[in-house]
Amino acid sequence: MKEGPDIARIGTLIGDPARANMLTALMGGQALTATELAQAASVSLQTASSHLSKLQDGGLITQRKQGRHRYFALADAAAGSLLESIMGFAASRGHLRQRPGPKDPALRKARVCYDHLAGDYGVRILDSFIAREVIETDGxxxxxxxxxxxxxxxxxxxxxxxxxxxRPLCKSCLDWSERRSHLAGTLGKALFQHFLDNGWARRSSESRAVLFTPEGERRFLSLFPL
Amino acid sequence: MKEGPDIARIGTLIGDPARANMLTALMGGQALTATELAQAASVSLQTASSHLSKLQDGGLITQRKQGRHRYFALADAAAGSLLESIMGFAASRGHLRQRPGPKDPALRKARVCYDHLAGDYGVRILDSFIAREVIETDGxxxxxxxxxxxxxxxxxxxxxxxxxxxRPLCKSCLDWSERRSHLAGTLGKALFQHFLDNGWARRSSESRAVLFTPEGERRFLSLFPL
DNA sequence: TTCATACTTCGATCCTAACCGAAGCATCCA
DNA sequence: TGGATGCTTCGGTTAGGATCGAAGTATGAA
Structure with missing residues (x-):
């Protein structure tokens, strides 16, 4: 039985808590430095460096040198999708690192999922689109x-x-706080980008939370009625 | 950073080579006994038993007692999909346990992928459907x-x-031997079952290979022209 | 040039978890 | 009832890898 893809290698890479924390941090969609990732994973810089080179060898992340910094990011959308799948599955089996759903209410409300919006607001976009027959689904x-x-x-x-x-235009992505699907794919990304570009929302600097301005909040709720 | 689903737990479960081999064996779609899975993973029965209880606790597999046997199977279609995703990703990064693609030509030609057909024949179904506009795709x-x-x-x-x-009606699943997509979902399952039910094909007892009768072969090629 | 920052590599330690032998439990058969 | 089969549990060993201190490399600033 030595046929086929080496799923154990991918599993091992994701299976270490420190690496899993780094990957989760990178799901924020932004490139981060080795130092930032070491903090995210609560390990020393040496340890982080070792993990990062393993993740890179495994094809999960890429690095870009810029001056004396090295920025690490998820390799591509496929890597993001893979992590989304695993997060969705883990959530569906109740494998949460703490209580169900994020503790921080801001994260519950809206957060970044690699390149699109997740949380209550993320789910609302898809619900609204389906209710208004902008998008149709077969399950x-x-x-x-x-x-x-x-x-x-x-x-x-x-x-x-x-x-x-x-990349597919629309794709559903299981939301681990809402336990329902939200909109991923290039359309999901474009919608999120649209809100950022117009200054209606911005990424939190500390977490994956997305913060809406009052104006952005108002627009969001009227653009995606239920 | 202790928010969210515990992807490390899933990763660890899949990351052990013995467990990965067991899961790969279960991707054949049939329930297997602990003894069979121990052989598939090349470990002792005691070790296999320990692995199986971990996989069960993690929600990846289920067991069913039947007399003095215990049959293990993938928990559900979601578990199968998860493994498919990881296999697809691993294959796309060139993480193969040996040379690209299965060594056994029969496996290359047609094999079971949890509950539907993969390999050359699996890819052919989807190609044929798309060419004849039975199925449309956006990527x-x-x-x-x-x-x-x-x-x-x-x-x-x-x-x-x-x-x-x-479950979704049709779904694409990246084929690790062909490096292209084949048809999964309930439709993919139904088509495979249809061939089994009519006696045009049967599962190999030793591997995931699917063996066609001459009659089945003829029908297959005419039903799915390119 | 010199110092500081950002990161990698090396080496040693330590801990987890995979592993199997032995024993125990459950089911089936004769 | 006794024995065989299928599997689990327990206990002790061992190996792999995660970890960090220390030293080394690269880039930028003074």
Whole structure:
């Protein structure tokens, strides 16, 4: 039975708590330095360095040198998806590191999931789209409807520009705080980016939380009614 | 950073080579006894027993007592999907346990992937469906087209009966021998079952290979032209 | 040049968990 | 009832790898 892909190698990489913490931190979507990742994982810089080179060898992360810093980020969207899958599965089996759902209310409300919005607000986007038939679903797969294309362009998103990407346009991602699906894929990313670009929301500097301005909050709730 | 799902726990479970071998064996879709799984993983029965209880605690597998045997199987389709994701990712990064693709030509040609067909033949089904517009895709998500519903019912599959399932109807699954996608989901399962039910194919007793009868081979090639 | 910062490599320690022998429990068969 | 099979539990050993101190390399600042 020595056929096939080496899933044990990927498992081992993700199976160490320090590495898992680093990967979780990188799910924030931003590149982080070795020092920052060492703090995120609560290990020394030497230990972090060793972990990072293993993650890189395994193809989960990439590094970019910039001056005397080295920035580490998830290798690509596939790596992000993989971690999302595992998070969803772990959450579905009740494997949480503390109580169900994030303790911090801000994280529960809205947080970054690699490159799109998760938490209460993330789930709301998908719920609203499905209720208004912007997106249709067969249980897991998502597709934009004809009438939905119109609605999305009215939000200020150019679907034509997103289409050429090799990543799927919409994808569902199991939310571990809400235990329901939210919108991932290039559309999910574009919507999140749209809110950042307009200054309606920003990333928290300490955690994966996303903070909305009062103006952004108002817009969000009216753009995604239930 | 102690928020969120415990991905390290899942990673650790999958990260041990013996457990990974057991899970890979269970991807064949059939329930296996502890003794069989011990052989698959090349460990003693005691060691296997310990691994199996860990996998069960982690929610990856279930056991069913039957007389003096205990049959172990993947917990559900979600567990199968998770393993598929990881296999796909591992293969995409070139993490293979030997040379790329299965050594055994029969495995390359057709094998079981939890509950549907993989390998050359598995990829062919999806290729054929897409070429004939039975299924449409946006890169990763799959959906049956209107005209496709007709074609599928002509194959002898009742789509209405598959629809109520909570699992997605069609799903792509990265094939590690072909490095391309094949058809998973309830439709993929139903098609595979259809071939088994009609006696056109059967599972190999030793491996995950699927063996076609000459009659089954002929039918397969004509039902799924390229 | 010199010092400081950011990170890697080396080496030694220590701890977890995989492993198996032996014994125990449960089920089936004769 | 006795013995065989299938599996689990217990206990002790061992190996792999996570960890960090110390030393080494690279970049930037003074």
């Amino acid at each position: 897991e797969n998502l597709a934009v409807t004809e009438s939905g294309r119109q609605a999305i362009s009215e939000l200020g998103i150019d679907l034509e520009k997103l289409a050429p990407s090799r | 990763e998500n799959l959906a049956v087209t209107e005209s496709g519903r007709q074609a599928i019912s002509e194959l002898g599959i009742d789509l209405e009966k598959l629809a109520p399932s909570r």
